[in-house]
Amino acid sequence: MSTDTFPLLDHPLSVQLRNDICQGATSFGIDLTEAKADLLTHYVLLLDKWNKAYNLTAIRDPKEMVFRHILDSLSIVPHIVGDYILDVGSGPGLPGIVLAIIYPEKKFTTLDSNGKKTRFMQQAKNDLKLDNLTVANSRVENFEAPQPFDAITSRAFSSLVNMVDGTKHLLSTSGVYLAMKGLYPEEELKELMDRHEIELVGCEPLNVPGTEGDRHLVILTNRH
Structure with missing residues (x-):
């Protein structure tokens, strides 16, 4: 993709960020296309740009954003199932926007009650031309969807009980x-x-x- 399409890719850090993203993705068995690598790099640079004014994440260094945000989000790629996925408490779009880039054939909804974060996600959707992404500004317990979701993701979102309490009306059986x-x-x-x-x-x-500390993915389903 040309820098005419994504002007932030002219940023002096863009090559390093892109290389770190590609190497990290490879460690998860993800072979990124050039287009997806460019989209993820542009997303980091866009997040860094907005973060200076809107305080979207406590991480200020775009190089650290790659490891703490992008690669962390990519780590659950092998576990994504179904065609309709909801990301609750998405913040600036993590992992929802990252997953929408990786899976253009699936439909993603990112949900957050914070207006400045959903405005950023809408801008990212527009800039990255993510036609498979819907951004919703709502409290999760008040959110209604046209159809149930095949998977609901969360990252740094409340307790498991609160997650299930708030989203059980949104998950398919x-x-x-x-x-x-x-x-x-x-x-x-x-x-x-x-x-x-x-x-x-x-x-x-x-x-x-590139990260320290334990990370786990808890996978739950309704008991039948």
Whole structure:
């Protein structure tokens, strides 16, 4: 893609950011096309630009954004199922916008109650021409969708109980919750199982290049 289409790719850091994204993606078994690598790089530069004025993320260094945000989001790519995916508490679009870039054939909705974050996501949708992305500004418990979702993702979003409480009306009967967590959430899982007819499918450790600390993906489904 030309820098006429994505002028931020003229940024002096763009080559390094792009290389770090591609190398990180390869470590997950993801072979990025040039177009997708450009989209992810432009997204980082756009986030960095908006962050200076709107404080969208505590991470200020775009190089760190690659590891802490982009590669962290890419780590769950192998677990994405279905055609309709909701990302709750999406913030500036993590992991929802990253996943929408990777899976242009799937339909993604990113949901957040913070107006400045949803305005940024709408701008990113427009700039990156993500026709498969819908941005919603709403509290999750008030949000209604035209059809149930096959998967609901979350990253740094409240507790598992609150996630399920807020989104159970949005998940299809055979759908899955994909909750990104740090340490293994033993207490949260115990509280959830005590209160809901939810089945734990698995809790997968996530190894994200360039980051420290434990990362886990909690996979849940409705008990049938």
